[in-house]
Amino acid sequence: MKRGIGWLTSGALVASLGLVSAQAQAQTDEVVEQIELGLELYQEEEYGAAITELEFAINDIRQLMSGRIAETFPEAPEGWSAGAVESAGGGGGAAAMFGAGGSMLEREYLQESGSGRLTAKLMIDNPMIQVMSAMFNNPAMIAAQPNMERIRIGRDSALLKWEPERGNAEVSFLMDGRILMQVNGQGLESQAPAVELLEAWDLDAVREQAAR
Template identity: 35%
Template sequence: MKRLACLAALALVPAAPVLADEVTDALTGATEAYEAGDVKLALEELAFAQQRMQAMKAEGLTAFLPPAPEGWTREIDTQMNAGLAMMGGGTGAEATYANGDASFVVTLMADNPMVGAMGAMFGNPMLMGAAGEIVRVGRQKFVDQDGELTTLVDNRILVQARGAGREVMLPVLEAMDYEGLAGFGR
């Protein structure tokens, strides 16, 4: 009876060791390489861990891209983040919405130094008005510059829609959770 009770208790213990994910493995590898004096390998492991965490963060940002409206399709661009390193870093997500011959792109770009520099324009109604027509989407103010709708959420997240008429793009922009987007990455 005691033997059966011990076996039952062992069955309830989680399997050990718990398999670590790639980020944890890379960070452990970086620490081990550093302690062994292999700075080059430590830096490579850190870069790998950073790349994986950046991909995780991008997936989180992608969740703010609204689903396609009825009769439309949405295709997520999984390569969007690759070009951000050239622009100072940050996180990006992009989707193309299509319906037959009509299509448009919605881009989200967070925590990029170039985007942050736009804060002065979006914080000043006079400058916004000079840049183009102001269009409201809920409480969010977009600038329409020749059919390209742009806003800045929380002074750090760029939202941009381009490629179709305003009336076509507005339903997708209206479906976006701007309050949730403002809390992204915090």
Template identity: 30%
Template sequence: MKLLQKALFIGLLSSSMSLIAGESEVLQAVDAASKHYEAGELSQAIAQLDYASTLIRQEKGEQVKLAFPAAPAGWQAEDAEAEVAGAAMFGGGISASRNYYNDEQRIEMQLMMDSPMLQAFSMMLSNPSMIAMSGGKLTKIQGLQAVQKLEGDQLEIQFLSPTGAMITLNGDKAVQSTMLALANAIDLKKL
């Protein structure tokens, strides 16, 4: 009986130590996927890997919110928000946004990354003729090629970060200089 109690105690101690050590859900899901794969349970393996990748995207989404700049003088900013789409929805990806406002104007900044849908924009941005045909005007943001489009009084600025994140700012043409200042203040290293 004492031998059984000792074995149970050691087993409980070992399992609690791994929990204390903080084995992440991501690693647990990857481990479960590996076991399902080895057992020939492919659907379960896929589900566990999808779960792990979604957890990683959620973690990255939280980190991405730190890339948004502070509100400029005379402006305020809402809290940044991030959303994660699993691989089953549009190939996955992360989107984040933050709104800036003052008494009269509003600027919306959006980030999208890790989505296969960004390839089309990347190809368009690398072709100045397509930009000109679509009514866009080329400019530079943090040394990167960007597009400004004006429809009525609404201005849109778009560019890609070196990591492939698409950054879009929307606002009234009257606040163009503030939009450009915000775009140049994004911490691209956090994307």
């Protein structure tokens, strides 16, 4: 199956990660310069210019944070191909910013010898998390949802919605009340690929990189 430029071979992925590392180092140095300049401007009582420099620094720090969170996404399972991590909603790549309103990153996976598609999404401090949190903590709400059940990811709970007649699956995992991880699947023969992809996510790395 022919893939677009977003679909990476292992060699291209290694080269891409090396480039990202070099870019991250350069960006880190620029952040230090911006903070130092912002401090100088503040001390000179040029408050507007100081705010501008510090806002640029905050913006770059958010991009660095997003890049590291993007690295936690699971690799493609055997028989699947993985695309690049992107900002949900299009554009921005892995440099999507996690600001006060929260943002989402996502990665798509295509089945190499079938029509299956998986989309892994990660949301941090996003308003949608409050809605999902209410459902996680309410067994009656879960029972009222067609084709939904609670499952286990390790010792923690997750929600699985499986529509066998359509081959659609959605598995959701809520971490620390502010991090929502989801895998949506279409064209699946069973819910297993969606559940296994979420189980393969590095939860400890997500928690570490998303720490406040």
